[in-house]
Amino acid sequence: MTSPSNLKYTKSHEWAQIQERAATVGITEHAVSQLTDLTFVDLPRVGDKVAAGSRFGEIESVKAVADLNSPLSGKVIEVNTALASDSGLENLSEDPYGRGWMIKIELSNPAEAASLLSNAQYDQYIAGSEH
Amino acid sequence: MLKTPLAAIHEGSGAKMVEFGGWWMPVLYTSITQEHTAVRTGVGLFDTSHMGRLIVRGGDDRSFLERMVTNEVASLQNGRARYSLVTREDGGVIDDILIYADSDHYFIVVNASNCETVLSWFRDHIKPDDVTIEDVTERLAMIAVQGPAAAALVKPMITGCDASALPYYGFAHGSWKGAAVVISRTGYTGEDGFELFIDPAHAAPLWQALTAGGAKPCGLGARDTLRLEAGMPLYGHEIDLEHNPIEAGLGSFVKLEKGFFVGRDALARIRQAGPARRCVGLEVNARRIPRAGHAVWSGGAPVGAVVSGTASPTLAKNIATAYVPAELATVGTALEVEISDQRHPAVVVKKPFYRRG
Numbered sequence: 477m478t479s480p481s482n483l484k485y486t487k488s489h490e491w492a493q494i495q496e497r498a499a500t501v502g503i504t505e506h507a508v509s510q511l512t513d514l515t516f517v518d519l520p521r522v523g524d525k526v527a528a529g530s531r532f533g534e535i536e537s538v539k540a541v542a543d544l545n546s547p548l549s550g551k552v553i554e555v556n557t558a559l560a561s562d563s564g565l566e567n568l569s570e571d572p573y574g575r576g577w578m579i580k581i582e583l584s585n586p587a588e589a590a591s592l593l594s595n596a597q598y599d600q601y602i603a604g605s606e607h
Numbered sequence: 608m609l610k611t612p613l614a615a616i617h618e619g620s621g622a623k624m625v626e627f628g629g630w631w632m633p634v635l636y637t638s639i640t641q642e643h644t645a646v647r648t649g650v651g652l653f654d655t656s657h658m659g660r661l662i663v664r665g666g667d668d669r670s671f672l673e674r675m676v677t678n679e680v681a682s683l684q685n686g687r688a689r690y691s692l693v694t695r696e697d698g699g700v701i702d703d704i705l706i707y708a709d710s711d712h713y714f715i716v717v718n719a720s721n722c723e724t725v726l727s728w729f730r731d732h733i734k735p736d737d738v739t740i741e742d743v744t745e746r747l748a749m750i751a752v753q754g755p756a757a758a759a760l761v762k763p764m765i766t767g768c769d770a771s772a773l774p775y776y777g778f779a780h781g782s783w784k785g786a787a788v789v790i791s792r793t794g795y796t797g798e799d800g801f802e803l804f805i806d807p808a809h810a811a812p813l814w815q816a817l818t819a820g821g822a823k824p825c826g827l828g829a830r831d832t833l834r835l836e837a838g839m840p841l842y843g844h845e846i847d848l849e850h851n852p853i854e855a856g857l858g859s860f861v862k863l864e865k866g867f868f869v870g871r872d873a874l875a876r877i878r879q880a881g882p883a884r885r886c887v888g889l890e891v892n893a894r895r896i897p898r899a900g901h902a903v904w905s906g907g908a909p910v911g912a913v914v915s916g917t918a919s920p921t922l923a924k925n926i927a928t929a930y931v932p933a934e935l936a937t938v939g940t941a942l943e944v945e946i947s948d949q950r951h952p953a954v955v956v957k958k959p960f961y962r963r964g
Contacts, residue, residue, distance in 0.1 A: 536895060539635070
């Protein structure tokens, strides 16, 4: 699978769609397929501060629990509260780059984006990690 | 890391593979809950070739085994299998096993992670010289076909015996396309089903014939959720060296009246006094899944720990097994389980969580 080219990625399998001083954040299709059978997502509240590379929430599946790490630093300005329901979790499984978005951040340091992976770099990274 | 004769099939079909008990095994193919549901409503297929297989034969093999296990061997008829524990002198569990009585030997299935331990425990303990123990694990593939549709699938495939006529925990010798098969009506899912033992060379074609017949390949993930719903213990969770069969709720497999076996004195004392703690079933009222190691609380204090937990696909509830003080083990007792720094209400429920209709 090829990850969308308009997004930036982390090695912990989050994506960010950056628009000037704001970013939408979610997890990749690869992350969803690794977890499978999602049961729970714990997200921050509007107004919470998040830091690049630090935990902003938690995701759980029948198989495992994983941290959600923020690709970028800033303040949470919107949260996808639909993910609290089972139908929301289905959206996340089916459409991780769209309806499965998690948080929107007002960026405190947009220059951090330079250290994120492009889709080609991310795809290469996950291809390598499967061996 | 060891690979079963079916590893190439698992990898080729895109299964997610993990190391388990020293073996490279599929944890899931598509989805734990889908695989789980296939076994509860149709038929699922498991590669269990990682399970340790031993043959005990010669001399007075029956009396030897009788001294090494908690359940009774003498009354086990030819063609039947029996569940038993192997315990240390202090009653701690070395392994849980199935003993199959065949015409001139006993065939024993042990946990993958304990195979070496059981083998050396049996060999070095009190074995007479004329009893031999052979590890045949890598000489036999093992495939479990489980679910309400298992009998209809397997019966026409296996010749030389009537699979559907086998009693629960019965087994027979038959063949599949000319290859010798041992088929037993056993499993680890709480459903009707069979376990097939066959030469590794025939394992892949047999697996493919079973999937072509409608069986859904299932991984260790579904195997765990199925066994937990069915109230079956998993070594390293409900039972281990630090837990004895009585407190684990497996006292019916401990036959003190049969005479000496290793661990008998300790288990007799524990049964007499009553165990201080018990392994209970819990329903946990939380969005979060209880997992091994989570603390169990009562009256504002930690009193025990979860040993297994999952989101039960059949019950659509979060369930767990946990060790708690015996006085808190009564069905209906309200407890709490701590998950991610938060305590969630839980109640002691009867095991098994699921029983087939």
